[in-house]
Amino acid sequence: NAGVTQTPKFQVLKTGQSMTLQCAQDMNHNSMYWYRQDPGMGLRLIYYSASEGTTDKGEVPNGYNVSRLNKREFSLRLESAAPSQTSVYFCASRGGIYVGDTDTQYFGPGTRLTVL
């Protein structure tokens, strides 16, 4: 039982390049999330998926797109990377469907992205 896995662990991009961050969970969870973490800013929600087939914007969605490929996988795409997107990206999953439910959110190990 691996929990939440993310690939890649590290990535360096040039401005304007695109890439997709992959996330998968093996806990049969309904809800999945993408956050970014910047120094002193805490975790900020980019997008979330309450259940398979649905996605919604979070606090900071500009410059990102997401795909809930199936119940296990939730990917985050940067179409044209900018230096402001340099950050650590975390994927999380939770058993509940209702966003306000307080089931534990389980986090992946993160992807460290640098955009030059």
Added chain:
Amino acid sequence: QKEVEQDPGPLSVPEGAIVSLNCTYSNSAFQYFMWYRQYSRKGPELLMYTYSSGNKEDGRFTAQVDKSSKYISLFIRDSQPSDSATYLCAISSAGNMLTFGGGTRLMVKP
């Protein structure tokens, strides 16, 4: 003003000390309160969860919520070097998303 404020630290204490970590928030609709622990270069993990006002104890950890003051605390008794991490408070209201504080970095020195 951020919805959830947290002193970034770092907070440095000797082993065995009692640690107090705090968050303030502005939205009175918040009713679910959580503390996450994040070790360096790792993902956050849930440490404590409380609903509404009051205290909750789990081993060396005590979470306290004062809704009248919009203030939450995490106390760590007999702190250990292994407690060195960043502690994030997270708050939500029913039907809403988690809002995280910026995190407090704690260092417990042997």
